[in-house]
Amino acid sequence: MKENMRDILIQTMFESLYHEGYNASNLIDLLKKAGTSKGGMYHYFGSKKELAIEAMRVVGENFIDRFWGGYFERYEDPLAALSELFRALPKATIIGDCPFDFKYGCPLNQMIQEMSALDEDFKTLLELLMDRWIALISKDLKSAQDSGQMGTSFDPDSVARFIVSSIEGTLTLMKVKQDIRIYEENMALLVRTLSVLSFKD
Amino acid sequence: MKENMRDILIQTMFESLYHEGYNASNLIDLLKKAGTSKGGMYHYFGSKKELAIEAMRVVGENFIDRFWGGYFERYEDPLAALSELFRALPKATIIGDCPFDFKYGCPLNQMIQEMSALDEDFKTLLELLMDRWIALISKDLKSAQDSGQMGTSFDPDSVARFIVSSIEGTLTLMKVKQDIRIYEENMALLVRTLSVLSFKD
């Protein structure tokens, strides 16, 4: 029942990274929110950066695997599965009580833009997370091809990257426009696109 | 012939924002690069933020208008125009000698992710720039519809947002993967998508 302070710190840091970014995140405020102190944090982590990277890794892997893993299996039609997934995404929550609020966009995109050019360790992790995400989608597309539910005229990896790019860009626009209809419209266009790419020519 | 120090400061700040982001940008380093001093900068601008916003505004408007304005008029076929545009984009340069290097992604996306949730003034500007960009594409799509070069079964604004989202997301992936082929593949898929959306059903 008792929550581990290490986990609380990870959770709190993730929220802070998601809402304010890395450089604008203030350790003292963060420790206050987590209900601990400098000593508490530096007991578990060697630095702010170490905690931040661990937070992105743990929460990122968890969310990607739970949300994007094997969703095609839960539906008859792959495209219906994607549609349902896109409908569910805005309502998703990440680990515990940290809401995945669309108004803050995508935490991965946030960190990629701010940190990947500044720090090699961040970049390595973020690339791994993106690859993991893309690979999960690609795997499902591939098995849909193998089972004959989708055509074979497209490369699963390429289309998986296209899907992820489209989502990321849409969330960027969402973040600055604050209008959920943009997301719904774009995802509808994306599904329409995929239906054509998958079954025709 | 003699360059204005105000313009040099704008140029230098833009480069710094693009490469390091706002919070990681250091004024003293920036002034050294620009070849001036504190007094020089605060003579023209009231604060770091004021210079940063002016830099994004000037360079952003300039690039959007010059690069994305009326490109359909320069080609017979709208889709060929888009293909050509996507081919030209990685080679584009922004004002003077600041290279629009793909490895740093898109400066608009960079600032949206880092600043739009932290500062209302940044957010307002960034939204204006995105709207300006989308409106230019939408206008060209609309006139292609009017002239009969494209079908009328799609909404120009929606598709313009979809195009911009796709580009932004692709540049995010580019930034973390550092592979130009991802861009080329995604843009090829995007053009293929648009050709279907524009002419069929």
Added chain:
DNA sequence: TTCTATACAGACTAAATAGTCTGTTTTGAG
């Protein structure tokens, strides 16, 4: 040439903040 406003130069200030270090409390094994 003189004079004044613009355009700088750079030392200094003040605040924010990551990281250190010393000490105290809690916990669980023996």
Added chain:
DNA sequence: CTCAAAACAGACTATTTAGTCTGTATAGAA
């Protein structure tokens, strides 16, 4: 209960950095 190791608490340090302020050079008008 004892005691040692883990889990904190929080004052302190050191550094970074935006912004200020005083002073100087330069350019153009009269």
